[in-house]
Amino acid sequence: MTPAPGSCLAILGSSTPWSGTESWQAVTVDLVARRSGESGRQAGASSAMAASGGPAQRTHEHILREAGFIDVAEYRFPTPHAWTMDEFIGFAWSTLYTAPIRESPSLTMGFERDLRAQLRECEPSGHLRESIAHYYILGRKPDA
Structure with a gap:
């Protein structure tokens, strides 16, 4: 299906705890990697691969421009978030990263x-704080 001239497309997304920079996030990623035998921070692999000379990752913006969209722009709005330990562990169990x-x-x-013991070392209060990077990317097909 080809978008009609003048139509718009929006892509919505957000960061995940797997790609965050908080110490409790790094501890979680490391523990999952050790237990599963998987290497490192899976959610951040695209930028790491590009930086290490691996296959270049095309961005949403690049793909939209290739598809003929104009006025492509990304808008970000960070949002503070706090998980309880139980909430985060439930989330972790539900993700693909813990499947193995x-x-x-x-x-x-x-x-x-x-995981609980290591998270408590990082955050004795049991409240795991992060800033979730919500974003949307807009693009518009040129008028006919």
Whole structure:
């Protein structure tokens, strides 16, 4: 389906705890990587791959421009967020990044206990604070 002339497209998104810079996020990513045998911060792999000479990652903006959209612009608005420890652990268990751990009883044993202990070391209050980077990208097809 080809967008009609003058039509607009919006892409909505946000950062995730996997790509954050808080110490508790780094501890979580490292523990998941160690337990699952996966390497490093998976959610940040695209920028790391591009920086390390790996395959260049095309941005949403680049793809929109290639598709003939004009006036392409990104708008960001950071939003403070605090997880309770239980909320975050529930979130972590529900993501693709912990799938290798969930699927193996030997990996699952002790994971949550170890994650809680390491998170408490980073944030004794149990409140895991971050800034979520919400964004939207707009593009418009030229008028006919």
